[in-house]
Amino acid sequence: MIGIIDYRIGNIGNVARALKYMGFDHRVIKRPPKDIHNISVLFLPGVGAFKPAMASLEDLGWVDFVRSWTERGNPLLGICLGMQLLFTRSFEEEECSGLGLVEGTVELLPFKKSPHMGWNDVSWSSDIPGVFADHIPSGSFFYFVHSYGIPSSREEMGFSMVDGVRFTSAICSSNIMGFQFHPERSGGNGLKLLQAAMKYFGEECPE
Amino acid sequence: MLTKRIIPCLDVKNARVVKGVNFIGLRDAGDPADLAGFYMNEGADELVFLDISASDERRSTLIEWVEAVADRIFIPFTVGGGISTAEQARRIINLGADKISINTSAVKRPSLIRECSSLLGKQAVVVAIDAKKVSSQKWEVYIQGGRIATGIDVLEWSLEAEKQGCGEILLTSIDRDGTKEGYDLDLIEKVANHVAVPLIASGGAGTVSHFREGFEHGCDAALAASVFHFGEIRIKDLKKYLKANSMAVRISDEQF
Numbered sequence: 001m002i003g004i005i006d007y008r009i010g011n012i013g014n015v016a017r018a019l020k021y022m023g024f025d026h027r028v029i030k031r032p033p034k035d036i037h038n039i040s041v042l043f044l045p046g047v048g049a050f051k052p053a054m055a056s057l058e059d060l061g062w063v064d065f066v067r068s069w070t071e072r073g074n075p076l077l078g079i080c081l082g083m084q085l086l087f088t089r090s091f092e093e094e095e096c097s098g099l100g101l102v103e104g105t106v107e108l109l110p111f112k113k114s115p116h117m118g119w120n121d122v123s124w125s126s127d128i129p130g131v132f133a134d135h136i137p138s139g140s141f142f143y144f145v146h147s148y149g150i151p152s153s154r155e156e157m158g159f160s161m162v163d164g165v166r167f168t169s170a171i172c173s174s175n176i177m178g179f180q181f182h183p184e185r186s187g188g189n190g191l192k193l194l195q196a197a198m199k200y201f202g203e204e205c206p207e
Numbered sequence: 208m209l210t211k212r213i214i215p216c217l218d219v220k221n222a223r224v225v226k227g228v229n230f231i232g233l234r235d236a237g238d239p240a241d242l243a244g245f246y247m248n249e250g251a252d253e254l255v256f257l258d259i260s261a262s263d264e265r266r267s268t269l270i271e272w273v274e275a276v277a278d279r280i281f282i283p284f285t286v287g288g289g290i291s292t293a294e295q296a297r298r299i300i301n302l303g304a305d306k307i308s309i310n311t312s313a314v315k316r317p318s319l320i321r322e323c324s325s326l327l328g329k330q331a332v333v334v335a336i337d338a339k340k341v342s343s344q345k346w347e348v349y350i351q352g353g354r355i356a357t358g359i360d361v362l363e364w365s366l367e368a369e370k371q372g373c374g375e376i377l378l379t380s381i382d383r384d385g386t387k388e389g390y391d392l393d394l395i396e397k398v399a400n401h402v403a404v405p406l407i408a409s410g411g412a413g414t415v416s417h418f419r420e421g422f423e424h425g426c427d428a429a430l431a432a433s434v435f436h437f438g439e440i441r442i443k444d445l446k447k448y449l450k451a452n453s454m455a456v457r458i459s460d461e462q463f
Contacts, residue, residue, distance in 0.1 A: 011305075014303055115404070117330065118209050118428070162209050
């Protein structure tokens with residue numbers, strides 16, 4: 001079962017709706033669960049500002065839980081702000097530490113217009129796992145809304161360009177994955193990508 | 208490359224889409240969710256819904272149709288109409304809308320923009336501006352559905368809206384709305400050069416070339432209603448035309 005972390009930041013309903021549409025067994029989790037045996041993949045969604053999000057994760061006891069979850073090799077998928085939170089630190093407004101699961105920083109990206117809002121293409125890295133490249137061609141469009149982002153990452157799985165500014169739009173580091181865009185808002189491509197991600201994590205895909 | 212967005216706009220009254228929608232093969236042309244699904248399959252990049260119900264009716268009907276739309280589509284949608292507090296905005300976002308749009312209430316109390324964006328993130332806050340031309344290079348902000356003049360300059364208000372923390376501006380030309388004579392290109396260009404948030408142009412689209420002109424004058428997204436609702440322009444054809452004219456658009460062949 002997929003567990004969606006509800007840490008009171010933004011609307012998580014649409015992530016659940018996308019999983020429901022595809023037939024994935026999922027549950028919204030408000031507190032770190034004591035019994036994790038029935039959870040196979042954790043989703044960390046989120047929109048809004050980095051610092052309050054991190055504070056909310058901390059208050060609700062998620063920071064330690066998520067760290068030990070991933071240390072044991074369990075799968076974690078971050079979406080939008082949820083991807084940014086995976087990194088070492090953010091320079092949004094004031095400096096703030098992140099979950100530190102992936103090395104790198106979150107910075108204000110020098111777009112001419114901000115937020116970067118709309119459909120943009122994602123180019124896959126050459127070493128992307130086959131399960132993604134097989135189902136979603138490099139250059140497919142996804143829906144973005146963000147001002148801050150990851151300028152570059154060693155774990156880059158895909159990148160995008162705005163006005164000549166290149167940034168990391170997807171990451172994959174064995175059991176940790178992140179998308180800067182919103183797959184749950186990206187039509188058929190987004191649903192296909194979520195399916196591929198679940199397949200990558202060994203989750204059974206309903207037909 | 209970031210693509211130019213095409214956005215159909217739907218007016219909703221008492222949970223029904225109004226102002227004429229005329230499609231062959233649509234089960235229920237008045238159902239917001241059915242129409243949302245239709246437009247998603249047509250290749251719309253986003254949808255905007257404007258609830259024009261009286262406030263008592265809106266309170267009781269909004270819940271059912273916003274949730275139904277969220278259940279049906281996997282593209283972003285905005286809900287506007289009668290939002291005057293950040294708490295009302297939050298409720299709509301929690302029902303599954305991606306953004307809310309505010310107009311009159313933001314003009315009356317600009318801090319509402321900041322309240323909404325600190326609660327929901329600026330990406331969720333669209334400020335809608337109804338603009339009427341008063342001289343060759345000057346436009347005035349109108350409120351209450353374009354009925355009441357405010358004396359406020361459109362450029363000043365758009366900058367203030369950005370400062371207060373909106374994530375996007377939806378700019379409607381009252382002069383062009385419903386005329387099918389094309390967008391007010393001077394207005395688009397002026398506002399696009401004045402603010403750094405994305406700009407949605409609205410009011411006047413009648414042909415595919417009107418959309419191209421709008422984008423050439425600096426808007427990031429183009430909104431239209433009747434040309435889509437009456438099938439005069441198919442979004443798929445419009446995007447083919449824009450692509451043939453070297454504009455970045457998202458072509459999709461998805462069916463849900």
